[in-house]
Amino acid sequence: MKGIRRLAEHLSISIGTVSRALNGRPDVNEATRRRVLDAAAELGYVPNQAGRTLRQGTTNAVGFMMEAGADTSGNPDNFFFGVFDGVQAVLSRHQLDLVVLPCATDEDPTEYLRRMIARRLVDALIISATHRKDPRVELLNKAHVPFIALGRTGTPSDHPWIDLDFEGVANRAVDRLVAKGHRSIAVAVPSSDINLGVIFLQAYKEALARHGIAFDQSLVIYTSSSEQGGYQAAHELIGMAQRPTAILLVYELMAIGFYRGLRDAGLNPGQDVAVIAFRESPLSRFLSPALTCFRVSLRDVGIGLGESLLASMPAYADIYPQGIVRRVWPMELVEGDSDNARSS
Amino acid sequence: MKGIRRLAEHLSISIGTVSRALNGRPDVNEATRRRVLDAAAELGYVPNQAGRTLRQGTTNAVGFMMEAGADTSGNPDNFFFGVFDGVQAVLSRHQLDLVVLPCATDEDPTEYLRRMIARRLVDALIISATHRKDPRVELLNKAHVPFIALGRTGTPSDHPWIDLDFEGVANRAVDRLVAKGHRSIAVAVPSSDINLGVIFLQAYKEALARHGIAFDQSLVIYTSSSEQGGYQAAHELIGMAQRPTAILLVYELMAIGFYRGLRDAGLNPGQDVAVIAFRESPLSRFLSPALTCFRVSLRDVGIGLGESLLASMPAYADIYPQGIVRRVWPMELVEGDSDNARSS
DNA sequence: GACAGTTTCGTAAACGTTTACGACGCTATA
DNA sequence: TATAGCGTCGTAAACGTTTACGAAACTGTC
Incomplete structure (x- = not known):
């Protein structure tokens, strides 16, 4: 004998009452409910999920x-x-x-x-x-x-x-960079069709427009959202005819690779190229220079x-x-x- | 009518046969098995897991x-x-x-x-x-x-x-550092009672002993396994009376913080303090200097x-x-x- | 053509719950 | 005291499967 039947037999009451007691139904005497609860704890009874699921159609x-x-x-x-x-x-x-x-x-x-x-x-x-x-x-x-x-x-x-709020991020990041004198701002977004990239890119465009800066497709770097992707982004940025003075990275991990890529070319992140990324992570403050980013x-x-x-x-x-x-x-x-x- | 019953009714055979056909039982005619399989695909039938679980006591x-x-x-x-x-x-x-x-x-x-x-x-x-x-x-x-x-x-x-194989890691890391002239090797392990730290520390001790280097408890830094922990490890290491010339980090993320901590004190990771860590991750090659570590x-x-x-x-x-x-x-x-x- | 063996399939029980329904005893009211 | 109402509980069906068992049909052998 197993399951609720064992419990019921042990208490000499019906399985229906046991079930009602356990499930907090109102139509059960408080004294018996207590007995059931105690016995359940003592015998270590827990209802079989498959049985419940089958009966009530819910898995919890x-x-x-x-x-x-x-x-x-x-x-x-x-x-x-x-x-x-x-x-x-x-x-x-x-x-x-x-x-x-x-x-x-x-x-x-x-x-x-x-x-x-x-x-x-x-x-x-x-x-x-x-x-x-x-x-x-x-x-x-x-x-x-x-x-x-x-x-x-x-x-x-x-x-x-x-x-x-990628729109908010794009807006504030662009505002901030423009306020600091940047006019040529690159952006690195994932090359996959993950929606995040599309949304961010659109917001970036609109933010530029607000500042009267023409959108330049060649400043958009499509890459993978990883350290490797960041490294590659640096490589592409460095190869540009007119090197942008700032870049937005959608993943903070990219910053590691981007820093490295810049340094391998003799450039200094934060000085030669301003970087803003999101999301903030423990990583951000321990990189040098510490990463300007967005927290959630x-x-x-x-x-x-x-x-x-x-x-x-x-x-x-x-x-x-x-x-x-x-x-x-x-x-x-x-x-x-x-x-x-x-x-x- | 739902579930296997619907499928059986649609095919005008019994649910027992349907079940046997779907489960690849041998005692079912190949022709009918095919009919069942086709109908299941057509009607999009998939067996209810709760029913199966209840009957066979297995959840797959x-x-x-x-x-x-x-x-x-x-x-x-x-x-x-x-x-x-x-x-x-x-x-x-x-x-x-x-x-x-x-x-x-x-x-x-x-x-x-x-x-x-x-x-x-x-x-x-x-x-x-x-x-x-x-x-x-x-x-x-x-x-x-x-x-x-x-x-x-x-x-x-x-x-x-x-x-x-933390023992292997500790052995090879210590061997390697010793071969490069290091005699004072610190180690940063997690301060929690997670077993990894204990095992690694023990292996580190034995590796030192093999080289005739006395184990120095003060060279063991207990910290959290994060960037923050690495930063703190750097801080502690710098404050030591006799600064170790090398350190082993159990988590690669610690390296980020450790590098930063060293640099904030005007020291250069890799030059002033040798660093070996595990596990290898994309991070490792994009840090500067690239991290010597262990891959799995x-x-x-x-x-x-x-x-x-x-x-x-x-x-x-x-x-x-x-x-x-x-x-x-x-x-x-x-x-x-x-x-x-x-x-x- | 009887019989054994094999293939194929239907029947029904079982898994462990929850819950609708009804029964029983008790209380309160007229 | 009869009756209605309420609180409490037992009974049994239902959820959707799988599978033991047995029946039927078919095959082959003597």
Whole structure:
């Protein structure tokens, strides 16, 4: 005899009552409820999840899909782990667990997601590394799985999302550089079709326009979001006919490679070329020169994701009545020494 | 009508036959099997996991537990993602999925694991960030959940594990530094009770002894495994009465902070203080000077973990007959410019 | 043509829960 | 005292699978 039956037999009551007692139903005597709770603790009983799931169609878990091979891999793990922590802080309030679903590099993300949905391992999903055209959105909509995206797609009105405020970053970064006398500002964005790059580039263009600076396509460097990508960016920048005096890097890891690339050519980052990057990480202050960058509380982003996701789940919608959430998350400028004024 | 019943009705055969056809049982006509497979594809049928789990007691998923707050967080995510990729390569051969279970920073890892075991979300587990005394081992043994640890504990004979060859690293690093004329070699290890530090420190002592160098406790710097920790290590090293001419760093991220700390004091890493670190990452070659460090194929480690885990699962033991696996994984020296010969 | 053996398939039980439904005993009211 | 209402609990069905068991049809052998 196992499971709830054992518990019921041990207490000489029916399994129905045991179940109701454990689940906090009102129609059970407080005295018996206490007996059940005590016995459960004593016998170490925990309800079998498969049984519950089968009966109620709910798994009490939400998934976070990520792609190791995606162009977000430039992010130190602190990025995702920080977000996880915030998400869990919200989920744990409702006895929900977070499981991370890593899509293997050699598997198609959409197929992977399809399988995960079919598996019914989780009740709801968070997807990350959104692309401009992301078939996963349609997949999730069709399957009626509540979800939220960390990052916008090309059709942001089709789904709930939370994204970082890349527009704000581009604006403030350009403003700051222009104020310091820079007129020729390069930008390094990921060469993949990850949406972040597109959004940032657009905002960069508009920021330039505000200052009456003509957009120059040749100042856009498409590269990988890694140290290697930063190194390559430096190489390209140095090779330009008119060398830009400043550059924006979308990933802080690129700064390491960029610094190195500059130095290998006898140039000094921060002096010969001003650098602004995001996101802030422990890295930023320990590079020399310290990196001017933008900070965001990943835990807060995670909390936002968690609450917004619950809001889109029928069972929790009344507790989180914010409806469909689509918002950008502000980032805060962190001044470093990498973007000093133009020397000449 | 839903699920397998719908499929059976659509084909006018029994659900038993449908199930057998889908699961590759031999006692089903090849023609009907084909019909079933086709219909399943057409109707988009995938078996409900809760139903299967309930019936066969198996979830077809294995878990990877990690702690965001643990002292391994110094690792760039490439570390774990690389490992995941290898694990998945093995698991996918058997239709098994990998789910990552991130323990929140404010939750006790052992309690978290207990909950995850009770939940029966997965058939087997990989645990990481092992401590000297790690109650999770006993927990898993008692629950009879097949598992393997990435990292040794203080009682390594109690469980299967795979770990990096820290002894080999310590040996070769010390040999190399000694060969270049260094006699005063500091070491920075994590201040937490994560087992890695203990193992490495022990191997470092023995390597020194082989060269007839007395172990000096004051040359051991306990710090956090992060850029900040590296910076602090530099600070401590500079403050020593007799400044060591070399240092071993257990995490490559520490090198960034260490370099900075040295430079803030007017010293040059690689010249004034030789540095060797592990693990190699993209970071290593783009730092200046390039970091001498040790490389390991994370994917291979993941493959090793996956195969060894399957070997300890009754259902797969005949396919992977290697028994209980306890082994260290070799690491390969990558020469950089951070550990040049002693100048004086 | 009887019989054994094989192939193929249907039937129904089982996995561990939750929950709708109804039964029972008790209290309070008329 | 009859009745209604309430609190408490037991019964049994249902969730979607897999699989043991047995039945039916077919094959081949003597």
